[in-house]
Every structure is written in C-alpha cells, then in structure tokens.
Amino acid sequence: MSSNTRILLVGNGGREHALAWKLCQSRLVSQIYVCPGNGGTASLPKCQNITSVSPSDFPGLCKFAKENEISLLIPGPEAPLVDGIVDYFLEYVPQIKSFGPSKAAAVMEGSKTFSKDFMKRHSIPTAAYENFSDYDKAAAYVDLVWESHRIVLKATGLAAGKGVIIPLSKEEARAGLKEIMLDKAFGDAGNEIVIEEFLEGDEISILTFSDGETIKSLPPAQDHKRIFDGDKGPNTGGMGTYAPAPARIVSKETLELIDRTMIQPTINGMKKEGYPFIGCLFSGFMITKDGPKVLEYNVRFGDPETQSLLPLLENDLAEIMLAATNGTLSSIDLKISDKSAATVVVAAGGYPNSYKKGIPMRVSDVPSDDVVIFHAGTGLSEDGKLTTSGGRVIAATAVADTLSEAIEKAYKGISCIEFEGMQYRSDIGARALK
Incomplete structure (x- = not known):
C-alpha cells in the first residue's frame, strides 16, 4: 500500500478528533485535512483544519479534494452521508475512494421508519413497533397499547441523537407525541414517528x-445518554462511554x-436490496431476557464510542478503511487490546438545552501517556486562544488494565480541563462495576 494517503476528514466533533488522532499514527497517511475541525485537530501532526469551505458544500469539497490530491474521503457525521456526499464524490471525483455509505444506504440512519421496516423484511429481531405520520392516529395508538406495555417515541429523521422520548406515564407519552409531531421540537425529523415497545435490559453499541x-466488529461499548448521574434528565448526544462491556452484560457467545x-444479515440484506454498505x-x-434485539442503526462511527474504542484498536486504521473501500476487508485480522477504556465527556453549562459559546478554556498536560484529551465543541479565538464552541465540549479518555483503573484515570484527565459552567457525569461506567 502507498505511504502517501492524503485524507479529507469531514466533521468537527470528538469522533473526528479521535479518528484524526488514530489516522495520524498510520504509516500509510501523509496528510489529513479536517473540515472544519476543532481546537484538538488543529494541534495534531499531519493535520490541518480547513475552514475555507463548508462541510455541506459538496462542490467546494470536491474542488478542494482535487486541488490537494486527496485519495480518501472520510465523512464523520451522519448529515453529509444522508445528504449524499459519497454519491457526489463518486460522480465528480471518482478517483477518490470514500469510507462511508451511499445516500441510499445512509437511509438506514436517516429514517427510523425505513430501518424498522428493513428489520421486519429481513427477520432481524427488534422491538414491536408501528410508524405514524398522522398525529391523531399516533395518539389513538398510544391510548390503545399503553395498558399492555410501555413505549418509546422516536422521531424518524436526524435529531443529533436527541429525538427519542421514553415516557413514564400515558400523559407523558401524549405530551411527548405533541412535542415531536406538533411542536416540532426536532424540526422535520418529527414529521414521521416510530412508536415502539419499551425493551428492558442492558444497552450496548x-x-x-x-x-x-465482510464484517469486522469492534468490542461492545456502553454509552451514557442522559445528562445527569443515575441516568436522569434529558437525552444528549452521549456523556461518556466505556469498552468493552463485561461478559455478565454481553457474553462472547451472545456477541x-x-x-x-443480526449484523451480517443486515449487511447481506442491504447488498441484496441494491445499496451495499461500505464504512462503519x-x-x-x-x-433482553429474550436475547439481543436491535434498537437502531447509525451509518457512521459513534460519538463518544469512537473515543473509547480506537485506543483499543491495535491495527492501522487507514489500512482497515482502505481495505473496506477496496472490497478486501476479509484480509484484515482485527487486533484488539485486552485492556479497558473509558471516556468522560465535559459539556457546556445548560446543555442539552441552550448554552453559551466562546467561553475561554484551559487544558493542561494530562497526568500520563494513557490518557488522551479529545476535543469536540472547541475552537480557537482570533488570537489563537482555546474557547468553547458547542454543547459537548471536550472529553478525557483513558486506557488501563482494568475498567475501574481506566475510569479513575479518565476522571484524573478531567481535572486538566477548566472552563466556566462545565458539567460532566461522575458515574460513567458505574453499571459495569456493580
């Protein structure tokens, strides 16, 4: 393989910082352009942030890619994938490989109603559900099923990981339905809704x-979606993760x-239906007590799962990605560390509701080599100083021989971060340590 792989990485979150961090270590990679990047990607070797073109400006990205001899496109977030960035590059710069799915394949995340119907077509175990685009019919269904089981409300479209409501009463369910479908809390993502059976058990990613x-799976991770300790408060994009989940939660046999x-039939089904899946x-x-069931699909790396999983991956990430784009993934022997990793996310005060941006921040040196600070909602002011620029601002990831050690080290990493109003959970990984 060439040692002159030039990468265009689209995105500015913690996931993109983690991807760039891992790709920088590759002997195959000579240059990484991150559009638009963040305060963390700006300081990585081989990396350069690109702010002269927008991530949604596909013609501008193609022009940049041609002028800078890009050989691999990696779209980080879901929005450009659902909007068809891979198809656009294939049409206008076909010599550039893309690690990511086509627009047709990205519908698996872009529409929860589509993905649930896909699971039904291919007999992939999932929660019982119905899809609705009419509010009155959805409300009648809530009244009908509430007496027999709890439900989950899901806006069908993209909602940055927040379009899910788990009501505790029928009144909450009706209010949630109104919030999604009538009040448009998640915009057009709530034009259609999935109402599904509430499943009990341990959730893994x-x-x-x-x-x-071919499929090659990374170890199972557990995310912490809610903003407050004890899984209280509203859903967020993710407040922390750890990996791997212990065997008592998901055994080797279950994996x-x-x-x-489930995963191989999903890939087989997508190929059979004419939109093969390339990417992550x-x-x-x-x-559940009745076995594993699929909750949802996303068509890209998870955030913050990626921050915990990539430090455990011993392979060259660029080699894996290039193999996936070349159809030779079967030649890769995935090598995973036997250690554990934990990631603690630090968010802006007020998140996931309204929050301030542009708050000055300081990140001091981490306590040890096995702690990494991954930036997300950070940027640089005109005078080059680090400031906040998003809701989930930054995270500390640590790797150790045991999960409890990794968690302890991650929290020590958090002590290196300072900005006004910062908030984070103090119980990341607690479920695994019970």
Whole structure:
C-alpha cells in the first residue's frame, strides 16, 4: 500500500478528533485535512483544519479534494452521508475512494421508519413497533397499547441523537407525541414517528467495519445518554462511554450470535436490496431476557464510542478503511487490546438545552501517556486562544488494565480541563462495576 494517503476528514466533533488522532499514527497517511475541525485537530501532526469551505458544500469539497490530491474521503457525521456526499464524490471525483455509505444506504440512519421496516423484511429481531405520520392516529395508538406495555417515541429523521422520548406515564407519552409531531421540537425529523415497545435490559453499541460483504466488529461499548448521574434528565448526544462491556452484560457467545444473526444479515440484506454498505455500521442493541434485539442503526462511527474504542484498536486504521473501500476487508485480522477504556465527556453549562459559546478554556498536560484529551465543541479565538464552541465540549479518555483503573484515570484527565459552567457525569461506567 502507498505511504502517501492524503485524507479529507469531514466533521468537527470528538469522533473526528479521535479518528484524526488514530489516522495520524498510520504509516500509510501523509496528510489529513479536517473540515472544519476543532481546537484538538488543529494541534495534531499531519493535520490541518480547513475552514475555507463548508462541510455541506459538496462542490467546494470536491474542488478542494482535487486541488490537494486527496485519495480518501472520510465523512464523520451522519448529515453529509444522508445528504449524499459519497454519491457526489463518486460522480465528480471518482478517483477518490470514500469510507462511508451511499445516500441510499445512509437511509438506514436517516429514517427510523425505513430501518424498522428493513428489520421486519429481513427477520432481524427488534422491538414491536408501528410508524405514524398522522398525529391523531399516533395518539389513538398510544391510548390503545399503553395498558399492555410501555413505549418509546422516536422521531424518524436526524435529531443529533436527541429525538427519542421514553415516557413514564400515558400523559407523558401524549405530551411527548405533541412535542415531536406538533411542536416540532426536532424540526422535520418529527414529521414521521416510530412508536415502539419499551425493551428492558442492558444497552450496548457495536461498531462494525464493512466492505459491503465482510464484517469486522469492534468490542461492545456502553454509552451514557442522559445528562445527569443515575441516568436522569434529558437525552444528549452521549456523556461518556466505556469498552468493552463485561461478559455478565454481553457474553462472547451472545456477541457471536449478534454478528452471525443480526449484523451480517443486515449487511447481506442491504447488498441484496441494491445499496451495499461500505464504512462503519453502528448498531445499538438491547440485551433482553429474550436475547439481543436491535434498537437502531447509525451509518457512521459513534460519538463518544469512537473515543473509547480506537485506543483499543491495535491495527492501522487507514489500512482497515482502505481495505473496506477496496472490497478486501476479509484480509484484515482485527487486533484488539485486552485492556479497558473509558471516556468522560465535559459539556457546556445548560446543555442539552441552550448554552453559551466562546467561553475561554484551559487544558493542561494530562497526568500520563494513557490518557488522551479529545476535543469536540472547541475552537480557537482570533488570537489563537482555546474557547468553547458547542454543547459537548471536550472529553478525557483513558486506557488501563482494568475498567475501574481506566475510569479513575479518565476522571484524573478531567481535572486538566477548566472552563466556566462545565458539567460532566461522575458515574460513567458505574453499571459495569456493580
């Protein structure tokens, strides 16, 4: 393989910083352009932030890619994938490989109603559900099923990980339905809604590399979606993760079952229906008393799962990505560290509701080499000083021989971060340590 791979990485979150951090270590990579990047990617070797073109300006990105001899496009977030960035590059700069799915394949995340119907077509275990675009019919359904089981409300479109409501009463369910479908709390994402059976158990996330046929899955991670300790408060994009989830939560046998009967059939089904999946498939599962069931698909690396998983990956990430784009993923022997990793996210005060941006911040040196600070909502002021620029601002990731050690080190990493109003959970990984 060439040692002159030039990468265009689209995005500005913690996931993109983690991807750039890992790709910088590759012997195959000579240059990484991050559009628009953040305060963390700006300081990485081989990396340069690009703010002269918008991530949504596909013609501008193609022009930049041609002028800078890009050989690999990596779209980080879901929005450009759902909007068809891979198809656009294939049409206008076909010599550039893309690690990411086509617009047709990205509908698996872009529409929850589509993905639920896909699971039904391919007999992939999931929660019982119905789809609605009419508010009155959805409300009648809530009244009908509430007496028999709890439900989950999901806006069908993209909602930055926040379009899910888990009501505790029928009154809350009706209010949530109104919030999504009538009040448009999540914009057009709530034009259609999935109402599904509430599943009980342990939730895990599995990130899987695919070249359209072969799958190679990373270890299971557990995310912490809610803003406050004890899984209280509203949903967020993710306040922390750890990996791997212990065997008492998901056994090796269950993971093999998931790969064989759920993830591989998903990849096979997408190919059969004419939109093969190339990239990283993020599958959310609930491990119920009746076995694992798929909660949802995402068509890109998870955030903050990526921050915990990539430090455990011993392979060259660029080599895996290039193999996926070349259809040779079966030649890769995935090597995973036997250690544990934990990530603690620091958010702006007020998040996930309204919050201030542009707050000065300071990040001092981390306590040890096995702690990494991954930036997300950070930027540089005109005089080059670090400031906040988003809701989930920054995170500390640590790797150690045991999960409890990794968690302890991650919190020591948090002590290196300072800005006004910062908030974070103090119980990341607690479920695994019970």
